[in-house]
Amino acid sequence: MNPALHRIAWTVVAARLAAPAAADEPVDRDAWQTIGRAWFRAGDGPLRGAEPPAEYADCGRCHARIAAEWRGSLHGNAWSDPLFQVSYRREPEPFCRSCHAPLSPEREPSGAAARDGISCAVCHVRGGEIYGSRARARDPAGHAVQASKDLANPGFCGGCHQFGFFVLPERRGVARFEGPYVQQATFAEWADSRQAKLGLRCHDCHMPPQRADGGEPWRSHAFPGADSDLLLQAVQVQAQAHATAEGTQVEFTVTNRAGHAYPTGDLFRRALLEVRPTGTPNGDAELRQYLFTRVFIRATGASPTHGPWTSNRIADDTRLQAGETRRLTWLLPRTERIQWVLWDDKMPTPDPRQTAPSSPTRRRALARGEIAVQ
Ligand code: HEC
Ligand code: HEC
Ligand code: HEC
Ligand code: HEC
Ligand code: HEC
Incomplete structure (x- = not known):
C-alpha cells in the first residue's frame, strides 16, 4: 500500500469529520445480519456456491494490481497469519475456518483454501457469477459482472466483523454454536458512530480509492488497518503538565477518529498509555499506566436444544468509542519534564490486563513525547 495515497484518503475522511453540520444519513443497524449473513456464515461448514467460473478462476491474471494488494493483506493471509496460527493451535475449532478460510471443504484447511484465506471468490463469487458493487457494460476482455449494492454496504463487512462467542455445551462437548455474548462488534460500534451518520463507510477508510497512469x-484491496499509518492519523494525543503545591499535575486528552472503537476487532488487542517523570532518580517507580481494553469473564447460559453451556462476556470496556475524547489526569512528584508513550499492542492471550512491558507479541509506539512542566 502506497502511504502517500493513504494520507490522501485520510485527508478526505478528516474533511468529512470536520463538517460543521452533521449530516444525518440513515444507518441500517441490522445490515450485518440481513446482508452480511446472507453472504457469509459463522459456523461449522464451508461457504457454498463461491466456486469461480473455471475460465476466470485466476482473477490475478487480469486484475494484477488488486491481486498484489490483496496478497499482502490480512484477508489474503487470514489462515496463514502467524498470530492466527498460534491461537488456532491452542483452540483448533472447525468453526474458525468460516471466517479465516471460508472455502475449505475440510475441517482442517490445507492447499489453496488455506493459502488464500479470504480469497477473491469469497467476496465476489456466488452461484457461478462474478459480483461487483456497480452495473457496467460487459467488457469484451473480461466477463459478465452481476451488480449488487450489498458489496458497498458496511453490513457486508459485518458478515465477519460482527459475531458472538461460540459456546461450549456441557453435554456433547464438541458441538458449538454462536452464543448471545458479543466477541467482535466492529460493525455495531460503527453503526452507533457519528462517522456512520456522516455516511463514512468501512470502505471509505479501509478501501481508499487508488489511481495509476x-x-x-x-479501491485498494490492501485493507489497511492498525499496522498502517491509518491508525497514526486517526488517534490523537495532547499532553500538558503544571507545577502545583502538591506536585506535578499532568493532563492527557486522547481522541479516536476511527469509525469504531479503538482498539476494535479481536480480543488480543489493547492500547497502553505510559507516563513518567524524566530525570528524577526513581522515575520508573513513578510510572503511571492507563489501559484501553476489554476485560472478559466467564458466563453461562442454557439453550432448549443443547442444555447448559459456558462462554465469555465483557465485564469492562475502557476502549475509546468512535469519536470519543478521553481526559486522563495524574498527580506526579515535583519534576521538570514528563515523558509519555502510547503503545498499540497485540497480546499473546485474551487477557489484556497483563502489563509487563515485554509481554506483547507485537508492539508499536503510536505516539510518544516529552513535555516541559509549566
Ligand atoms: C480474462 C481476464 C479476467 C479474469 C480472469 C477476471 N476478470 Fe474481472 N474483469 C476483467 C475485465 C476486463 C473487467 C472490466 C474492466 C475492469 O474493471 O477491470 C472485469 C471486471 C470485474 C469486476 C467489476 C469491476 C468494476 O469496475 O465494477 C469485478 C468485481 C471483477 N472483474 C472481479 C473478478 C474476479 C473476482 C475474478 C476471479 C474470480 C475475475 N474478475 C477474473 C477481466 C478479468
Ligand atoms: C473482503 C472482501 C473482498 C475480497 C477478499 C476481495 N474484494 Fe474486490 N471488492 C470488494 C468490495 C466490497 C468491492 C466494492 C467496493 C465499493 O464499490 O464500494 C470490491 C471491488 C472490486 C473490483 C471493482 C473495482 C474497484 O476496486 O472498485 C474488482 C475488479 C475487484 N474487487 C476484484 C477483486 C479481486 C481480483 C480480488 C482478489 C485478488 C478481490 N477483489 C478480493 C471486496 C473484496
Ligand atoms: C469472510 C470474512 C470477512 C469479510 C467478508 C471481511 N473481512 Fe475483514 N477480516 C477478516 C478476518 C478473518 C481478518 C483477520 C485475518 C487475520 O488476521 O488472521 C480481517 C481483517 C481485516 C482488517 C485488518 C487488516 C490489517 O492488515 O490489519 C481490516 C481493516 C478489514 N478486515 C476490513 C474489512 C472490510 C472493510 C470489509 C468489507 C469490505 C471486510 N473486512 C470484510 C474477515 C472478513
Ligand atoms: C472513519 C474511518 C473508519 C471507518 C468508517 C471504519 N474504520 Fe476500521 N479502522 C479505522 C482506523 C483509523 C483503524 C485503526 C485503529 C484501530 O485499530 O482500531 C481501524 C481499524 C480497523 C480494524 C482493526 C485492524 C487491525 O489491524 O487489527 C478492523 C478489523 C476494522 N477497522 C474494520 C472496520 C469495519 C468492518 C468497518 C465498518 C463496519 C470500519 N472498520 C469502519 C478507520 C475506520
Ligand atoms: C465470525 C467470523 C470469525 C470467526 C468464526 C473467527 N474469527 Fe478470528 N477474526 C475474525 C476477524 C473479523 C478478525 C479481524 C479483527 C481484527 O483485525 O482486529 C479476526 C482476527 C483474529 C485474530 C487476530 C489476528 C491478528 O493478526 O491480529 C486471531 C488470533 C483470531 N482471529 C483467531 C481465531 C480463532 C482461533 C478462531 C476459532 C476459534 C477464530 N478466530 C474464529 C473473524 C472470525
Whole structure:
C-alpha cells in the first residue's frame, strides 16, 4: 500500500469529520445480519456456491494490481497469519475456518483454501457469477459482472466483523454454536458512530480509492488497518503538565477518529498509555499506566436444544468509542519534564490486563513525547 495515497484518503475522511453540520444519513443497524449473513456464515461448514467460473478462476491474471494488494493483506493471509496460527493451535475449532478460510471443504484447511484465506471468490463469487458493487457494460476482455449494492454496504463487512462467542455445551462437548455474548462488534460500534451518520463507510477508510497512469480508479484491496499509518492519523494525543503545591499535575486528552472503537476487532488487542517523570532518580517507580481494553469473564447460559453451556462476556470496556475524547489526569512528584508513550499492542492471550512491558507479541509506539512542566 502506497502511504502517500493513504494520507490522501485520510485527508478526505478528516474533511468529512470536520463538517460543521452533521449530516444525518440513515444507518441500517441490522445490515450485518440481513446482508452480511446472507453472504457469509459463522459456523461449522464451508461457504457454498463461491466456486469461480473455471475460465476466470485466476482473477490475478487480469486484475494484477488488486491481486498484489490483496496478497499482502490480512484477508489474503487470514489462515496463514502467524498470530492466527498460534491461537488456532491452542483452540483448533472447525468453526474458525468460516471466517479465516471460508472455502475449505475440510475441517482442517490445507492447499489453496488455506493459502488464500479470504480469497477473491469469497467476496465476489456466488452461484457461478462474478459480483461487483456497480452495473457496467460487459467488457469484451473480461466477463459478465452481476451488480449488487450489498458489496458497498458496511453490513457486508459485518458478515465477519460482527459475531458472538461460540459456546461450549456441557453435554456433547464438541458441538458449538454462536452464543448471545458479543466477541467482535466492529460493525455495531460503527453503526452507533457519528462517522456512520456522516455516511463514512468501512470502505471509505479501509478501501481508499487508488489511481495509476491516469487510468480508471479502483479501491485498494490492501485493507489497511492498525499496522498502517491509518491508525497514526486517526488517534490523537495532547499532553500538558503544571507545577502545583502538591506536585506535578499532568493532563492527557486522547481522541479516536476511527469509525469504531479503538482498539476494535479481536480480543488480543489493547492500547497502553505510559507516563513518567524524566530525570528524577526513581522515575520508573513513578510510572503511571492507563489501559484501553476489554476485560472478559466467564458466563453461562442454557439453550432448549443443547442444555447448559459456558462462554465469555465483557465485564469492562475502557476502549475509546468512535469519536470519543478521553481526559486522563495524574498527580506526579515535583519534576521538570514528563515523558509519555502510547503503545498499540497485540497480546499473546485474551487477557489484556497483563502489563509487563515485554509481554506483547507485537508492539508499536503510536505516539510518544516529552513535555516541559509549566
Ligand atoms: C480474462 C481476464 C479476467 C479474469 C480472469 C477476471 N476478470 Fe474481472 N474483469 C476483467 C475485465 C476486463 C473487467 C472490466 C474492466 C475492469 O474493471 O477491470 C472485469 C471486471 C470485474 C469486476 C467489476 C469491476 C468494476 O469496475 O465494477 C469485478 C468485481 C471483477 N472483474 C472481479 C473478478 C474476479 C473476482 C475474478 C476471479 C474470480 C475475475 N474478475 C477474473 C477481466 C478479468
Ligand atoms: C473482503 C472482501 C473482498 C475480497 C477478499 C476481495 N474484494 Fe474486490 N471488492 C470488494 C468490495 C466490497 C468491492 C466494492 C467496493 C465499493 O464499490 O464500494 C470490491 C471491488 C472490486 C473490483 C471493482 C473495482 C474497484 O476496486 O472498485 C474488482 C475488479 C475487484 N474487487 C476484484 C477483486 C479481486 C481480483 C480480488 C482478489 C485478488 C478481490 N477483489 C478480493 C471486496 C473484496
Ligand atoms: C469472510 C470474512 C470477512 C469479510 C467478508 C471481511 N473481512 Fe475483514 N477480516 C477478516 C478476518 C478473518 C481478518 C483477520 C485475518 C487475520 O488476521 O488472521 C480481517 C481483517 C481485516 C482488517 C485488518 C487488516 C490489517 O492488515 O490489519 C481490516 C481493516 C478489514 N478486515 C476490513 C474489512 C472490510 C472493510 C470489509 C468489507 C469490505 C471486510 N473486512 C470484510 C474477515 C472478513
Ligand atoms: C472513519 C474511518 C473508519 C471507518 C468508517 C471504519 N474504520 Fe476500521 N479502522 C479505522 C482506523 C483509523 C483503524 C485503526 C485503529 C484501530 O485499530 O482500531 C481501524 C481499524 C480497523 C480494524 C482493526 C485492524 C487491525 O489491524 O487489527 C478492523 C478489523 C476494522 N477497522 C474494520 C472496520 C469495519 C468492518 C468497518 C465498518 C463496519 C470500519 N472498520 C469502519 C478507520 C475506520
Ligand atoms: C465470525 C467470523 C470469525 C470467526 C468464526 C473467527 N474469527 Fe478470528 N477474526 C475474525 C476477524 C473479523 C478478525 C479481524 C479483527 C481484527 O483485525 O482486529 C479476526 C482476527 C483474529 C485474530 C487476530 C489476528 C491478528 O493478526 O491480529 C486471531 C488470533 C483470531 N482471529 C483467531 C481465531 C480463532 C482461533 C478462531 C476459532 C476459534 C477464530 N478466530 C474464529 C473473524 C472470525
